[in-house]
Amino acid sequence: PEERLSLADPEWSDVHVVTGALKLFFRELPEPLVPYSLFDPFIEAVKLPDPQEQVERVAELVQSLPPANYATLRYLLAHLCRVMERADVNRMTCQNIGIVFGPTLLRPEREPSSLAAGMAQQNQAVELLLSHFDRIFPV
Numbered sequence: 001p002e003e004r005l006s007l008a009d010p011e012w013s014d015v016h017v018v019t020g021a022l023k024l025f026f027r028e029l030p031e032p033l034v035p036y037s038l039f040d041p042f043i044e045a046v047k048l049p050d051p052q053e054q055v056e057r058v059a060e061l062v063q064s065l066p067p068a069n070y071a072t073l074r075y076l077l078a079h080l081c082r083v084m085e086r087a088d089v090n091r092m093t094c095q096n097i098g099i100v101f102g103p104t105l106l107r108p109e110r111e112p113s114s115l116a117a118g119m120a121q122q123n124q125a126v127e128l129l130l131s132h133f134d135r136i137f138p139v
Helices: 015-028 036-047 051-063 067-084 094-105 115-131
Strands: none
Touching (some): 015 094, 036 051, 036 115, 051 067, 051 115, 067 115
16 A cells, blocks of 8 residues: 655654655665766766866766756756755755765766775765756746
């Protein structure tokens, strides 16, 4: 039988429970929201020296996502942009959201020998998606 949940229940009043569940959902997907095949191209895009080129290349990569991945990523990032607007209250700056969601949305198929190696770029990729949301996800 399907389990019915009510977000009004006290167990959901702590925002960390809800965000933890959301992160866990994305981490447990058989393949991340940004498919394994696009991991290296995303990381290469973030490493480009010209910030304008970074945004253009990431926008191209996002456009190449499967439709369901694109729609889900757009929806999630739009929400995270709203969360960022309240950074004065919740301390969720663009950088902090990148740290929290980088490894969840964007990860290599095989874990690298040095875990920290790609982590900074994963975070930067999410920061780039957030800070240039309107250009990467045009209406």
